[in-house]
Amino acid sequence: MAKVTVHRKAHFNAAHRLYNSDWSDDRNATVFGKCANPHYHGHNYELIVAVKGEINPTTGFVMDMKELKDLIAEEIEEKLDHKNLNEEVEAFKSLNPTAENIAVVIWNILRKKIDLNLELIVTLYETPRNFVVYDGE
Amino acid sequence: MAKVTVHRKAHFNAAHRLYNSDWSDDRNATVFGKCANPHYHGHNYELIVAVKGEINPTTGFVMDMKELKDLIAEEIEEKLDHKNLNEEVEAFKSLNPTAENIAVVIWNILRKKIDLNLELIVTLYETPRNFVVYDGE
Amino acid sequence: MAKVTVHRKAHFNAAHRLYNSDWSDDRNATVFGKCANPHYHGHNYELIVAVKGEINPTTGFVMDMKELKDLIAEEIEEKLDHKNLNEEVEAFKSLNPTAENIAVVIWNILRKKIDLNLELIVTLYETPRNFVVYDGE
Amino acid sequence: MAKVTVHRKAHFNAAHRLYNSDWSDDRNATVFGKCANPHYHGHNYELIVAVKGEINPTTGFVMDMKELKDLIAEEIEEKLDHKNLNEEVEAFKSLNPTAENIAVVIWNILRKKIDLNLELIVTLYETPRNFVVYDGE
Amino acid sequence: MAKVTVHRKAHFNAAHRLYNSDWSDDRNATVFGKCANPHYHGHNYELIVAVKGEINPTTGFVMDMKELKDLIAEEIEEKLDHKNLNEEVEAFKSLNPTAENIAVVIWNILRKKIDLNLELIVTLYETPRNFVVYDGE
Amino acid sequence: MAKVTVHRKAHFNAAHRLYNSDWSDDRNATVFGKCANPHYHGHNYELIVAVKGEINPTTGFVMDMKELKDLIAEEIEEKLDHKNLNEEVEAFKSLNPTAENIAVVIWNILRKKIDLNLELIVTLYETPRNFVVYDGE
Numbered sequence: 001m002a003k004v005t006v007h008r009k010a011h012f013n014a015a016h017r018l019y020n021s022d023w024s025d026d027r028n029a030t031v032f033g034k035c036a037n038p039h040y041h042g043h044n045y046e047l048i049v050a051v052k053g054e055i056n057p058t059t060g061f062v063m064d065m066k067e068l069k070d071l072i073a074e075e076i077e078e079k080l081d082h083k084n085l086n087e088e089v090e091a092f093k094s095l096n097p098t099a100e101n102i103a104v105v106i107w108n109i110l111r112k113k114i115d116l117n118l119e120l121i122v123t124l125y126e127t128p129r130n131f132v133v134y135d136g137e
Numbered sequence: 138m139a140k141v142t143v144h145r146k147a148h149f150n151a152a153h154r155l156y157n158s159d160w161s162d163d164r165n166a167t168v169f170g171k172c173a174n175p176h177y178h179g180h181n182y183e184l185i186v187a188v189k190g191e192i193n194p195t196t197g198f199v200m201d202m203k204e205l206k207d208l209i210a211e212e213i214e215e216k217l218d219h220k221n222l223n224e225e226v227e228a229f230k231s232l233n234p235t236a237e238n239i240a241v242v243i244w245n246i247l248r249k250k251i252d253l254n255l256e257l258i259v260t261l262y263e264t265p266r267n268f269v270v271y272d273g274e
Numbered sequence: 275m276a277k278v279t280v281h282r283k284a285h286f287n288a289a290h291r292l293y294n295s296d297w298s299d300d301r302n303a304t305v306f307g308k309c310a311n312p313h314y315h316g317h318n319y320e321l322i323v324a325v326k327g328e329i330n331p332t333t334g335f336v337m338d339m340k341e342l343k344d345l346i347a348e349e350i351e352e353k354l355d356h357k358n359l360n361e362e363v364e365a366f367k368s369l370n371p372t373a374e375n376i377a378v379v380i381w382n383i384l385r386k387k388i389d390l391n392l393e394l395i396v397t398l399y400e401t402p403r404n405f406v407v408y409d410g411e
Numbered sequence: 412m413a414k415v416t417v418h419r420k421a422h423f424n425a426a427h428r429l430y431n432s433d434w435s436d437d438r439n440a441t442v443f444g445k446c447a448n449p450h451y452h453g454h455n456y457e458l459i460v461a462v463k464g465e466i467n468p469t470t471g472f473v474m475d476m477k478e479l480k481d482l483i484a485e486e487i488e489e490k491l492d493h494k495n496l497n498e499e500v501e502a503f504k505s506l507n508p509t510a511e512n513i514a515v516v517i518w519n520i521l522r523k524k525i526d527l528n529l530e531l532i533v534t535l536y537e538t539p540r541n542f543v544v545y546d547g548e
Numbered sequence: 549m550a551k552v553t554v555h556r557k558a559h560f561n562a563a564h565r566l567y568n569s570d571w572s573d574d575r576n577a578t579v580f581g582k583c584a585n586p587h588y589h590g591h592n593y594e595l596i597v598a599v600k601g602e603i604n605p606t607t608g609f610v611m612d613m614k615e616l617k618d619l620i621a622e623e624i625e626e627k628l629d630h631k632n633l634n635e636e637v638e639a640f641k642s643l644n645p646t647a648e649n650i651a652v653v654i655w656n657i658l659r660k661k662i663d664l665n666l667e668l669i670v671t672l673y674e675t676p677r678n679f680v681v682y683d684g685e
Numbered sequence: 686m687a688k689v690t691v692h693r694k695a696h697f698n699a700a701h702r703l704y705n706s707d708w709s710d711d712r713n714a715t716v717f718g719k720c721a722n723p724h725y726h727g728h729n730y731e732l733i734v735a736v737k738g739e740i741n742p743t744t745g746f747v748m749d750m751k752e753l754k755d756l757i758a759e760e761i762e763e764k765l766d767h768k769n770l771n772e773e774v775e776a777f778k779s780l781n782p783t784a785e786n787i788a789v790v791i792w793n794i795l796r797k798k799i800d801l802n803l804e805l806i807v808t809l810y811e812t813p814r815n816f817v818v819y820d821g822e
Binding site for chain 3: 429431433442444506507508509510511512514515539540541542543544545547548
């Protein structure tokens with residue numbers, strides 16, 4: 001059967017700051033600039049989750065988009081939307097919430113919930129001008 | 138010569154319903170939800186056709202975008218635009234017109250018309266939030 | 275207090291055909307072209323609902339966007355999403371479902387549900403290239 | 412001379428929470444839901460500043476867009492970008508930083524810096540799905 | 549009948565430079581900066597033409613979008629697309645082709661071709677970040 | 686460490702014409718149509734530069750986006766923005782400035798400035814409807 005990649009867009013709004021707890025405040029400010037602001041700033045994260053696999057010949061689907069939409073809502077939006085990533089999300093207690101690391105965290109959460117016959121690719125827009133892609137490589 | 142992927146956007150508007158004729162109406166409604174509505178619903182399909190190949194040193198083109206635009210107009214828009222995919226398009230008489238299957242059908246049509254030295258990738262947006270990619274794999 | 279216009283985006287997918295039941299099929303085909311296709315075609319309608327009024331000094335809101343979002347979901351998306359506008363929506367039994375008329379129908383529905391101290395403006399995209407605005411004038 | 416409205420887009424990223432300091436935490440949570448999260452959340456604010464006036468016949472400009480771009484950078488982006496609106500921006504010490512109020516604050520700042528012969532309209536996207544417009548009315 | 553504003557998007561690509569022939573080259577360079585480059589630069593102009601009027605009760609249209617699309621193609625795209633505005637377009641032989649002036653020129657051309665019962669508004673994007681609106685005022 | 690692709694958007698406006706100096710003017714006009722206009726036309730080029738590599742565990746970055754933004758500004762925008770590509774950019778004195786060739790030129794410039802442990806991919810939109818991708822293959 002043909003292999004197709006299906007994509008679903010979602011979004012969440014969150015506060016964060018870039019911060020390495022092994023470093024002094026001065027070093028954080030030097031490396032991360034205004035992104036290190038201790039009072040936080042925030043983003044509208046736009047998320048595209050893609051799964052690649054064979055089309056199921058009885059449904060014509062690679063994966064039911066309603067299921068994928070619900071999975072993203074429960075596993076990602078519920079946990080990250082309107083949150084302070086540094087203070088309220090376990091994964092970022094000891095991991096700097098850069099776009100790169102957030103994408104990897106999202107991929108790791110979703111990978112456990114999606115059929116392993118399907119490849120998984122996560123695209124995360126931190127702003128309309130900056131975005132990252134992670135495919136588990 | 139350098140290999141570049143060139144992309145051209147196009148679009149068509151069509152009605153469809155998701156339906157497996159081997160199933161009862163009840164099963165169709167259970168699996169496809171409101172997408173199985175027997176009165177149809179519709180979409181503005183946004184299509185991106187990409188071809189990848191070596192740059193022709195005399196033109197600087199991988200493929201003339203005017204030719205690709207015209208090819209998409211004749212082979213895809215002419216056949217699918219303002220149509221009911223289930224009732225009026227031969228390919229979907231026995232194939233469920235999911236985004237995945239529509240992308241494969243489009244790829245198969247275009248593959249016959251584009252130089253085999255060029256790779257072909259079809260991206261189809263069913264809505265701004267759902268899209269699929271097929272590269273013939 | 276300052277008067278501000280707040281906007282909320284929503285969307286629905288529907289099938290329709292352009293058709294005047296007072297005319298012959300030939301005349302419908304002549305006037306509406308392929309939009310008169312009796313098998314229907316469809317669109318992803320993108321809707322922007324705007325309300326203009328004074329900022330409430332205790333909330334800082336003109337209108338709670340969550341309320342507006344829920345109102346659009348119940349009154350518009352529930353009634354129009356994944357429907358055949360001509361066959362399944364009462365308002366279009368005798369009214370041609372052009373973008374203009376759909377916008378007026380949406381405005382009339384919402385006008386009854388939104389505080390009359392607030393002005394109401396409806397923007398409806400039939401495609402990313404065609405859209406209409408109605409403000410009740 | 413013809414009157415034209417010229418628009419310039421800009422953007423800033425900020426953290427905020429919705430909060431009325433005259434209310435209990437419970438009442439804030441009831442009215443503002445997850446937007447009241449005391450740990451803050453954030454947005455990529457996209458800003459469109461419009462000025463309307465007669466075309467200057469010697470330049471063909473209503474206002475030099477470079478000047479407007481620089482004015483927005485100095486007066487708005489410098490003050491709001493990568494900031495916590497509630498904690499770090501004087502105007503929101505006692506004013507709830509809803510999109511409506513942020514738009515009014517931006518308008519008031521810019522109004523003092525732009526020729527009074529020019530009308531001023533501020534559009535602020537809090538998310539791609541929610542936006543507000545303020546014209547000083 | 550309800551009055552609705554209908555919009556149609558179009559586009560053209562053109563070269564231009566900002567230049568006032570009454571001024572020295574130095575003064576042009578000072579006022580217009582790199583936009584005065586004598587070798588020209590260029591833009592993808594995105595154009596939105598809006599007409600406002602009563603819905604025709606027999607068609608449901610304010611104006612047939614196909615007619616508006618064809619009118620824009622003939623009167624605007626044919627004249628401006630892939631042209632050097634300063635050198636090849638009569639209107640800009642003595643008029644600086646700023647976005648403001650181009651919008652007024654387009655409005656004046658279309659105003660002669662569109663029913664005077666319909667209001668006409670022209671929006672012109674010089675870039676995705678700079679745009680102007682002219683309504684004949 | 687996980688390998689992530691990070692992307693940064695930028696833009697420049699330029700004039701160009703398609704032209705092969707080995708050909709007669711007639712042949713250029715035949716092959717390139719109105720793109721061969723000797724008076725030039727132009728585009729808003731939107732550029733996405735992507736780099737793929739391992740996340741640096743101390744910063745959480747693949748590459749600092751501020752550095753990438755500054756690099757694009759200095760090496761690409763400074764050289765191409767508001768320029769006539771054919772007349773003012775050395776690389777296109779003898780190379781036809783098609784989107785394909787511009788992407789390759791940009792890639793070659795950036796490749797020399799970015800750590801060779803990072804893969805580099807350049808996406809260039811000539812218009813919102815035509816775009817190309819080059820990854821050095």
